[in-house]
Amino acid sequence: MTAQFQSFDDLASPAQGTRRIPLLRAELARRGLDGFVVPRADEHQSEYVPPSADRLAWLTGFTGSAGTAIVLADRAAIVVDGRYTLQAGQQVDTGLLTVVRLAETNAEAWIAAELGPRRLAYDPWLHTAKGVDDLAKAVTKAGGTLVPAETNPLDAVWPDRPPPPHAPVVLQPEELAGESAGAKIGRLREALAKDRLDGLVISDPQNLAWLFNIRGGDVAHTPLALGYALVPREGRPILVMDPRKISNEAGAAIGDVAEIAPPARLAEEIARLGPEGGAIRIDSATGAAALLGLVEAAGRRPDRGADPLTLMKAVKNAAEIAGARAAQRRDGVAMTRYLRWLAETAPSGSVTEIGAVEALEGFRRDTGHLKDVSFPTISGSGPNGAIVHYRVTRASDRTLGPGELFLVDSGAQYRDGTTDITRTIAVGEPSAEMRDRFTRVLKGHIAIARAVFPKGTSGAQIDAFARRPLWEAGLDFDHGTGHGIGSYLSVHEGPQRISKLGGVALEPGMIVSNEPGYYKTGAYGIRLENLVLVEAREIEGAERPMLGFETLTLAPFDLAVVEPALLDADERAWLDAYHARVREALSDELDEPTRAWLAQATRPIASA
Known part of the structure; x- marks a missing residue:
């Protein structure tokens, strides 16, 4: 018998870090930076990330579902929790990367102890606003400077980085979903009104799938379609997703309750979300710090908290x-x-x-x-x-x-x-x-x-x-x-x-x-x-x-x-x-x- 959905090939190895970390360090030096934080994350804080976002594995060889590497000019560490201590020790070059057990020292504590008065960069699309706050406290404690990277320096040295996924979007039948997308949107608006919010940026693809009764295949083992949605307290929601992924059937159903916009229009659509000065909820668990910046740039007031859909879906x-x-x-x-x-x-x-x-x-x-x-x-x-x-x-x-x-x-x-x-x-x-x-x-x-x-x-x-x-x-x-x-x-x-x-x-x-x-x-x-x-x-x-x-x-x-x-x-x-x-x-x-x-x-x- 042959497994369809799983591979047993281990393409990662400790040698990856040996070859690739020096490339990243050279790129950081070219940009005038002294270090970079590499989380195991995509723009949605997904558990399973598409190949194009699997930066931690590409850089270090570590293939676990959670972890953070901090690469400085003269030292580097990878912080993992108890599930992955043994695995990380086997998969990474431990002469180049110190494996740090999360229960003993988190990434921020390691930075505070090791950074010194240097410039540490991060990708604002790969960290939540709270995550950036925590980094900033650690960097300040170390006497350093935290710098948001305009583009990810790791991507600049990843020559064969895969393209973003474009799996087709399909409908989840209402007899299985148990509730129409329109009814769910109505409940969501009631929750926004109760919390005195003018809009919500949906950054969690699970919540996106549940709200619109859609499923996809952009990541392994979880039927998700990656994208965003903008839901005003009044007016039609906007689903921000590559239209090429959306079938005619799914597009017609989504069109009954929302508009569809391509990813290139995300900032433009956020600029129209709610009234000027209005409170826009950014999910504290999955909302990238970059989203908060877009909301602020649009003259809206970011409200960091839980996406109401998370509890509804549960x-x-x-x-x-x-x-x-x-x-x-x-x-x-x-x-x-x-x-x-x-x-x-x-x-x-x-x-x-x-x-x-x-x-x-x-x-x-x-x-x-x-x-x-x-x-x-x-x-x-x-x-x-x-x-x-x-x-x-x-x-x-x-x-x-x-x-x-x-x-x-x-x-x-x-x-x-x-x-x-x-x-x-x-x-x-x-x-x-x-x-x-x-x-x-x-x-x-x-x-x-x-x-x-x-x-x-x-x-x-x-x-x-x-x-x-x-x-x-x-x-x-x-x-x-x-x-x-x-x-x-x-x-x-x-x-x-x-x-x-x-x-x-x-x-x-x-x-x-x-x-x-x-x-x-x-x-x-x-x-x-x-x-x-x-x-x-x-x-x-x-x-x-x-x-x-x-x-x-x-x-x-x-x-x-x-x-x-x-x-x-x-x-x-x-x-x-x-x-x-x-x-x-x-x-x-x-x-x-x-x-x-x-x-x-x-x-x-x-x-x-």
């Missing part, structure tokens, strides 16, 4: 929830077929990490509904499983070995929903330590799944539920417990999340992941992930509105790695009930051998 309507359930059931059938194949094939020593990815994508393709994977599959056997965001390449590919754990984190894009699931599988007999750690992660997963909490509770307030069983053994994990999920949009959607930093209240209709983990460097990794829907809970005698979670994902956990003695009665009851639900939901869609395998895989824990 709360799924009835059609989106129905689509999510259908997508999860479909994906559960594919996953169950895959897990049976894995259980029967891996012990023979014939399955590699790449082969495991190809097989899983094949089972999903067999559904007839797969549009893309929702992110590159994390397929980590043994020590590779301990690399939180490991991506297998032909160079790193290894066989699933006996006595090892295999971690597979994957997802799919279906027209009616986006999926994300992680399972950790024992190949052969797991050790007692593996069973202990797996069960502690499972206990944390169950604690989130069973959580009941008052309305207004944020993800930060329940994040510790998932960690307590690990904490009790002196263990933890260095990532959030859960992130939001889009509706045939991004697999990582805000503003809701279950993490120490998740300050947004969870609301009915939001979908988040539940994915605690444990990682032993050089040995194995464990992560168990389901998607859950926030829903209202009726509790007799409750004195305030209460919420809980409905688990949407349907696939068995590997009972071979569960230590029953570590589970209490309520945890065993939850696991048995979940597995019974998986059997009931999926069995009719499976052939008889797979149905029999599933019955055994989901047997009551007392029989395991």
Whole structure:
């Protein structure tokens, strides 16, 4: 089987930085600059950036989804979070770039300590206004000068930079979207009026797609069309996007509610947004500092804050929830077929990490509904499983070995929903330590799944539920417990999340992941992930509105790695009930051998 949507070629290498950083330094010197900040970002702060904006990877060889390089004339660093510490150390020239762990020193702190009285440049299209403020404070502390670059100096030394993407724009049917674009625009205008705003610059392509009920293909694994929209409190919105991307059908639908303008007219259209002196909202999360400058130049007053669409989009309507359930059931059938194949094939020593990815994508393709994977599959056997965001390449590919754990984190894009699931599988007999750690992660997963909490509770307030069983053994994990999920949009959607930093209240209709983990460097990794829907809970005698979670994902956990003695009665009851639900939901869609395998895989824990 051949994977359609993923590549295993690793075209990046530490040698890239060795060759290319000197080129950037020469260009900076030519411009009279002493340093430059290179974020992993495009003009929209997208998670996945088009090849034309993948500057950090081109310069350094680091291919993670988050990171920042600071290149000075005599030193350089790349700052990454805990997910990517190991990966960055392998991918960049560590003799040229110091790998800095975000938990210990952020980019601004490194600049404040290392810059001195020099001129540091940045591209105002690749940083938010807050990001520029933070840079400015760090540069001032160092005694230096922060300089906005008129054009990106890295682009000047990138001779074969790819052109911007031009994937076609298509409509998301209203029966799946659940609400017309016109109705959404009406709700948005009400929110603008409530906040006394005269207009909004939409910079987040996810919000753009949701508002106009469109999808595209400008970035990998997320059906987005890159562009902007300008929405006045009164008057027709303007969609700023290359018209060549917009099909006649999509153009006609958009034309019912908005005008279309090419990107070259962005500044001109901003100059007409709202009345002179009016308050124009710039999204603090995705709005480039350059947009704020355009608003100011137009004689309007920039208002930095949250795009109201972000929260609207996060709360799924009835059609989106129905689509999510259908997508999860479909994906559960594919996953169950895959897990049976894995259980029967891996012990023979014939399955590699790449082969495991190809097989899983094949089972999903067999559904007839797969549009893309929702992110590159994390397929980590043994020590590779301990690399939180490991991506297998032909160079790193290894066989699933006996006595090892295999971690597979994957997802799919279906027209009616986006999926994300992680399972950790024992190949052969797991050790007692593996069973202990797996069960502690499972206990944390169950604690989130069973959580009941008052309305207004944020993800930060329940994040510790998932960690307590690990904490009790002196263990933890260095990532959030859960992130939001889009509706045939991004697999990582805000503003809701279950993490120490998740300050947004969870609301009915939001979908988040539940994915605690444990990682032993050089040995194995464990992560168990389901998607859950926030829903209202009726509790007799409750004195305030209460919420809980409905688990949407349907696939068995590997009972071979569960230590029953570590589970209490309520945890065993939850696991048995979940597995019974998986059997009931999926069995009719499976052939008889797979149905029999599933019955055994989901047997009551007392029989395991």
